[in-house]
Amino acid sequence: MALAIRHDADLSALSTFRLPARARELIELTAPEQLADLPDSDLPVLILGGGSNTVFLDDWPGRILLNRIAGLHVERLDADHSLVHVGAGESWHQLVLRCMSQGLHGLENLVLIPGSVGAAPIQNIGAYGIELSDVLEAVTAWDWQRRETVALSTADCRLSYRDSRFKSSDHDRFLILSVCLRLSHHFEPKIGYDSLAAELGKRHLASPSPRQLAATVMRLRRHRLPDPARLPNAGSFFKNPVLPRELAEPLLEEFPRMPHWPMGDGRVKLAAGWMIERLGFRGYRIGDAGVYQHHALVLVNHGQATPGQLLDLVEHICKAVDDEYGIALEPEPCLTPGPLLIY
Ligand SMILES: Cc1cc2nc3c(=O)[nH]c(=O)nc-3n(C[C@H](O)[C@H](O)[C@H](O)COP(=O)(O)OP(=O)(O)OC[C@H]3O[C@@H](n4cnc5c(N)ncnc54)[C@H](O)[C@@H]3O)c2cc1C
Numbered sequence: 001m002a003l004a005i006r007h008d009a010d011l012s013a014l015s016t017f018r019l020p021a022r023a024r025e026l027i028e029l030t031a032p033e034q035l036a037d038l039p040d041s042d043l044p045v046l047i048l049g050g051g052s053n054t055v056f057l058d059d060w061p062g063r064i065l066l067n068r069i070a071g072l073h074v075e076r077l078d079a080d081h082s083l084v085h086v087g088a089g090e091s092w093h094q095l096v097l098r099c100m101s102q103g104l105h106g107l108e109n110l111v112l113i114p115g116s117v118g119a120a121p122i123q124n125i126g127a128y129g130i131e132l133s134d135v136l137e138a139v140t141a142w143d144w145q146r147r148e149t150v151a152l153s154t155a156d157c158r159l160s161y162r163d164s165r166f167k168s169s170d171h172d173r174f175l176i177l178s179v180c181l182r183l184s185h186h187f188e189p190k191i192g193y194d195s196l197a198a199e200l201g202k203r204h205l206a207s208p209s210p211r212q213l214a215a216t217v218m219r220l221r222r223h224r225l226p227d228p229a230r231l232p233n234a235g236s237f238f239k240n241p242v243l244p245r246e247l248a249e250p251l252l253e254e255f256p257r258m259p260h261w262p263m264g265d266g267r268v269k270l271a272a273g274w275m276i277e278r279l280g281f282r283g284y285r286i287g288d289a290g291v292y293q294h295h296a297l298v299l300v301n302h303g304q305a306t307p308g309q310l311l312d313l314v315e316h317i318c319k320a321v322d323d324e325y326g327i328a329l330e331p332e333p334c335l336t337p338g339p340l341l342i343y
Contacts, residue, residue, distance in 0.1 A: 002037070003027055003028075003029075003034055003037050003038065003039075004027070004028065005025055005026070005027050005039070006025070006026040006027075007024065007025060008022055008023075008024065009022060009023045009025070009026035009064070010022055011023055011026075011051075011056055011060065011064070012056075014048060014051045014064075014066070015048075015051035015052075015054050015055060015056050015234075016050070016051055016052045016114065016228035016232055016233065016234060017054075017055045017056075017228075017232050017233060017234045017301055017310075017333075018232035018301050019055060019056050019057065019301065019305060019306070019307055019310065020056075020306075021056035021057075021058060021059050021060065022059045022060070023046075023059065023060040023062070023063070023064045024043060024059075024060065024061060024062055024063065025041075025043065025062070025063040025064065026063075026064045026066060027063060027064070027065055027066065028066045028068055029065050029066065029067055029068060029069060029089075030068050030069060030070065030089070031069060032069060032142070032149070032177045032178075035142055035175075041062075041063060043061070043062035043063045044060075044061060044062035044063070045062060045063050045064075045065060045144075045172075046060055046062065046063070046064050046065070046336060047064075047065050047067055047118075047175055047176075048064050048065070048066050048067065049067050049088070049089065049115055049116030049118055049119040050091070050092075050114055050115035050116045050119065051115075052114040052115040052119075052228065052234060052235065053115060053119060053122070053123065053234055053235065053332070053333045053334060054234075054333060054334050054336055055234055055310070055333050055334070055335050055336065056307075056336055057307040057310070057311065057335055057336065057337065058307060058336075058337055060336065060337060061337070065175065067088050067089045067116060067118050067175070067176075068089040069087040069088050069089040069118070069177060069178070070087045070089055070090055071085075071086065071087035071090070071178070072084065072085070072086050072087070072090065072095070072098065073085045073086075074102065074104070077182075079185070080184060080185055080186060081182055081183065081184055081185065082104055082182075082183055082185065083137055083180055083181070083182055083183075084099060084104060084180065084181045084183055085178055085179075085180050086117045086178060086179050086180075086181070087117070087118075087177075087178055088116060088117055088118025088119075088176045088177050088178055088179060089116055089117070089118060090116065090117045091115075091116065091117070092110070092113050092114070092115050092116060092117050092119075092120055092125070093111060093112055093113065093114065095107070095117055096108070096110055096111045096112075096214070097111070097214075099181075099183055100210050100211070100214060103185060104183040104184070104185070105183060105184045105185070105186065105187040105188070105210060106130075106134065106135045106181070106182075106183045106184050107130075107135065107181070107183065108189070108190075108210050108213045108214045108217065109127055109128040109129060109130040109190055109193075109196070109213070109217055110125065110126070110127055110128075110130055110132070111214045111217050111218055111221075112217065112218050112221045112222075113125055113127060114228065114235070117178075117179050118176040118177070118178075118179065119176075120132050120179060121136065121139055121157050121159065121164055121166060121176060121179065122164060122166045122167050122176075123162045123163060123164065123167055123332070124159040124160065124161070124162060124163060124164050126161075126162070127217070127221075128190075128193045128195075128196045128217055128220075129190050129191075129192055129193035129196065130190055131159070131161075132159065133154060133159040135181045135182055135183060136154045136157070136159070136179065136180075136181060136182075137153075137154065137180040137181060137182040138151055138152060138153055138154065138179075138180040139151075139152045139156075139157055139176055139178070139179055139180070140152075140176070140177045140178045140179075140180075141174040141175060141176045141177055142174065142175040142177060143173060143174055144172070144173055144174070144175070145173050149177065150174075152174075161239070161240075161242060161263070161269065162239050162332055167334075187209075187210050189207070189208055189210075189213050191208065191213070195220060196216065196217065196220065199216050199219065199220055200213075200216055203216065224294065224295055225295065225298060226292055226294075226295075226298065226300055231292075231300050231301075231302070232300065232301040233292065233298050233299065233300045233301065234299070234332075234333040235298065235332070235333070236272075236273075236297045236298060236332050237297060237298060237299040237314070237331060237332060237333065238272045238273075238276070238297060238317075238329045238330065238331060238332060239272065239329070239330045239331075239332045240269045240270060240271055240272050240273075241269070241270050241272060241327050241328075241329065241330075242263060242267050242268070242269050242270075243267060243268055243270060243327075244266065244267055244268075245262075245266055245267065245268055248260065248267075248268035248270060251270070251325060251326075251327075252268075255278075255325070257274075258270060258271060258274055258275070259271040259274050270327070272297055272321075272329055273295060273296045273297030274296075275321050275324070275325055275327070276291065276296040276297065276317055276320075276321065277296035279317075279320050279321065279324060281296050281317060281320070282294075282295075282296045284313075285302065285313070286309045286312045286313045286316070287304075287305060287306065287309035288301060288302040288303050288304045288305035288306075288309060289301060289302075289305040289306075289309035289310040289312070289313045290302055290305075290313070291313070291317070299313065299314070314331065317329070
């Protein structure tokens with residue numbers, strides 16, 4: 001299908017934080033073959049999926065490729081596993097539901113994460129004790145450097161906690177076209193995560209079915225996170241800091257109630273939301289940029305927030321956390337245009 005180029009396009013509805021911004025060019029991609037039809041240009045390129053992890057702090061001075069590449073194909077591997085090949089523009093949440101309805105398991109804990117399938121490897125999405133890296137088999141991507149389509153194994157993607165080569169060393173190099181997941185025909189619920197285990201316990205679901213597990217995760221998420229359609233946000237705004245054990249231990253002695261999770265590699269993950277909440281930021285706002293009333297890790301746009309208000313809020317929180325705990329918080333969403341030194 002021919003490519004339509006929108007000029008001076010409004011981006012506010014294409015990012016769930018809904019700050020006002022415009023792009024010089026916006027092009028919707030519905031098939032990988034359309035890449036060959038892209039008009040030559042020296043403009044910087046930004047890929048956008050569902051915009052749930054992208055916050056526009058200013059107009060985008062170049063071209064935005066809106067990834068809407070669809071498609072799903074299941075390949076049976078053996079009696080125990082299938083590979084699921086999915087177009088990068090498919091909705092992640094719908095994918096989880098479709099896999100469950102086909103008896104393919106492993107994604108239940110990741111239900112209701114907004115956004116596209118193609119963005120899932122960018123920050124190795126995770127929730128309730130599962131990360132994409134647990135099920136990812138491979139990624140197919142357009143490599144802007146080599147100007148060819150490449151296949152990347154999970155190891156090639158260098159996934160780690162809310163990070164990957166796509167978000168760090170090879171930022172801007174790849175356009176993910178499709179993702180391949182290895183899912184199981186047998187359901188083995190992963191229910192060790194504290195809040196999930198507690199919620200299942202409350203409902204006497206020691207051995208939940210896939211639907212019960214997904215429904216419980218959805219209930220927890222709806223209770224904890226604001227719906228971007230009602231209160232614009234980008235999910236967790238800060239990454240949980242990960243520290244070597246020798247640096248984490250003195251902090252945990254000083255703040256023994258701080259939630260923390262050993263990473264299994266000698267490092268410890270600390271709860272940024274707890275730190276921010278303890279400093280009294282819940283419900284705090286600068287103009288229309290605020291800290292969510294029910295969860296201090298989430299920043300929200302109460303309606304007419306400006307990039308300046310959001311940056312002031314972020315700086316204020318980062319400074320307070322640094323003063324109290326000696327920790328430099330890192331934003332989790334992609335703040336665009338970047339890179340941007342916040343504090
Ligand atoms: C309410 C809420 C809850 C959330 N909960 C979670 C959670 O539990 N766990 C979690 O990990 N995240 C969570 N998120 C963050 C977000 O949903 C995920 O990061 C998601 O994967 C982003 O998908 P997207 O399509 O919206 O990405 P976008 O915001 O469109 O893009 C994010 C980044 O990926 C790049 N990108 C997108 N698509 C491609 C592609 N095809 N090829 C190359 N680069 C690409 C973009 O350039 C950008 O840098 C949450 C967000 C919200 C708003």
